[in-house]
Amino acid sequence: MPEATQERTIEAAADAAIKLSRPRDLYIDRLRSIMTAFVILHHTAITYGAIGGWFWYELKPSRAISSQVLIQFCTINQAYFMGFFFLLAGYFTPASLERKGYGAFLRDRFTRLGLPLLGFILILGPLTAAIAHAADTGRFWEVFPYLAQHFILIPGPLWFAEALLIFCLAYCGWRAMFGAPLAGAERTPRPVPSAGIWLLSALLTGIGAFAIRQFIHVGVNIASLQLGYFATYIVLFAAGIAAWRYDWIRQLNWNNAKTAIYAGAIALPLMPAGVAVAQITHSKGDFAGGISWHAALYALWEPFVAWGFIAAWLLFMRRFGNQPSAFWSWLNRRAYAVYIIHPPILVGITILLHLWTAPALVKFAVTGTVSCAICWLIADPLVRMPGLRRIL
Structure with a gap:
C-alpha cells in the first residue's frame, strides 16, 4: 500500500475510533457557528456607526444613541468573541496533532488556513475593496492594478487564519522540544x-x-x-x-x-x-x-x-x-466557509440597501440578518465542491 494511502487509512481509522469512544460535543460546533454570525453582525455594526476597521461605512461613529449602542455592541464582542475562536481552536489542536503526526497536521493546517488566507488576499480582499470603491466613485476595475502596484495585501478577517497558523507552528515547536511524545500523552482529567x-x-x-x-x-x-x-x-x-x-x-x-x-x-x-x-x-x-x-x-x-x-x-x-439537529449540522458544516466569504457579500448587501431610509439600528438588524442568511446559502454549494471540500 502506498505510504500516503496508508496514512489516510490510519487517520480515518483513528477518527472512527475516537467518534465511537467519545460522543461529539455538539454545542461546541454550534458555538463556532454562533460566533461566526456575531462576526458578520460585528462588521455590520461598524458599517452603521460603530468604531472599527471595515471596507465600507454608511455612517461614521457619533454621539447619536444608535452609534453609541453599536459601539458598545462591538466593544463587548471584541473583548471575547475572537478569543473564543482561539480557545476552541486550541481545544481541538492537541488531539489533531497526536492523531496525524507533525507532517500531516501541518499540511492540514496550511491547507485549511494558509490557502483561504491566500485566496482572500488574492481574490476576495481586492474584490471587496473594489465593490466598496465602486459604490463611492463608480469605478470598479481600477482597484486591482492599484493594489498590485502598491503591494497592498488585504487579509481581511482571515488575519485569524494567519494568527492561528502561527500559533499552531509555535505549539508544534514547543511540543517537539518540551512536550510529551505524540501518541504518548493521554487526556488526564x-x-x-x-x-x-x-x-x-x-x-x-x-x-x-x-x-x-x-x-x-x-x-x-x-x-x-x-x-x-x-x-x-x-x-x-x-x-x-x-x-x-x-x-x-x-x-x-x-x-x-x-x-x-x-x-x-x-x-x-x-x-x-x-x-x-x-x-x-x-x-x-x-x-x-x-x-x-x-x-x-x-x-x-x-x-x-x-x-x-x-x-x-x-x-x-x-x-x-447539545441535542442532535439536522439544521444545526447544516449550519456548522458551512460556518468556516461563511467566515471566509462574508466580506464581499455583506458589503454588497449594504450598498444595495444604502438608499433605503430607515433608522440605523433597524438597518443594522435587517442587513445583518439578511447577510447571515445569504452567506450560509452561498456557502452551501461551496462546501460540496470536490476541490473546496477539504479546505472548507
Whole structure:
C-alpha cells in the first residue's frame, strides 16, 4: 500500500475510533457557528456607526444613541468573541496533532488556513475593496492594478487564519522540544482551576495587554495582526490546549465558573462608565494604549469580560444546545466557509440597501440578518465542491 494511502487509512481509522469512544460535543460546533454570525453582525455594526476597521461605512461613529449602542455592541464582542475562536481552536489542536503526526497536521493546517488566507488576499480582499470603491466613485476595475502596484495585501478577517497558523507552528515547536511524545500523552482529567486562578489569570492577561499596548496600540497592524489584542488570544489558545488535556470543558459547571461570570458582569459596565467620565471631564488619555488610566481600564476590562462571557456561553449552550439537529449540522458544516466569504457579500448587501431610509439600528438588524442568511446559502454549494471540500 502506498505510504500516503496508508496514512489516510490510519487517520480515518483513528477518527472512527475516537467518534465511537467519545460522543461529539455538539454545542461546541454550534458555538463556532454562533460566533461566526456575531462576526458578520460585528462588521455590520461598524458599517452603521460603530468604531472599527471595515471596507465600507454608511455612517461614521457619533454621539447619536444608535452609534453609541453599536459601539458598545462591538466593544463587548471584541473583548471575547475572537478569543473564543482561539480557545476552541486550541481545544481541538492537541488531539489533531497526536492523531496525524507533525507532517500531516501541518499540511492540514496550511491547507485549511494558509490557502483561504491566500485566496482572500488574492481574490476576495481586492474584490471587496473594489465593490466598496465602486459604490463611492463608480469605478470598479481600477482597484486591482492599484493594489498590485502598491503591494497592498488585504487579509481581511482571515488575519485569524494567519494568527492561528502561527500559533499552531509555535505549539508544534514547543511540543517537539518540551512536550510529551505524540501518541504518548493521554487526556488526564484534573479539576477545573479554582476561582482564584480564573481571576488571577484575567488580571495577569490584562497587565500583559497593557504592557504590549505601551508599544503597539490597539488599531495598529503589524503584518496584518493587531498585536494589542494578542495577550488574550495567546492565553485563550493555551487555555484551550490545557482544557483538552485536562478535560476542563466537560467538567465545567456553575460552581467553578460562577465567580468568573459574576466578575465579568461586574466589570461589564465599567468600560462605558469610563468612556462617559473621559468625555465629561475631557480628560486626556488614549484607551488604545500608552500610560493612562484609560488604557489601563481597557486592558484590564477585556479579559474579565471575556472569561465571564466565554464561561456563560459554554454553560448555556451545553445545557440548551447539545441535542442532535439536522439544521444545526447544516449550519456548522458551512460556518468556516461563511467566515471566509462574508466580506464581499455583506458589503454588497449594504450598498444595495444604502438608499433605503430607515433608522440605523433597524438597518443594522435587517442587513445583518439578511447577510447571515445569504452567506450560509452561498456557502452551501461551496462546501460540496470536490476541490473546496477539504479546505472548507
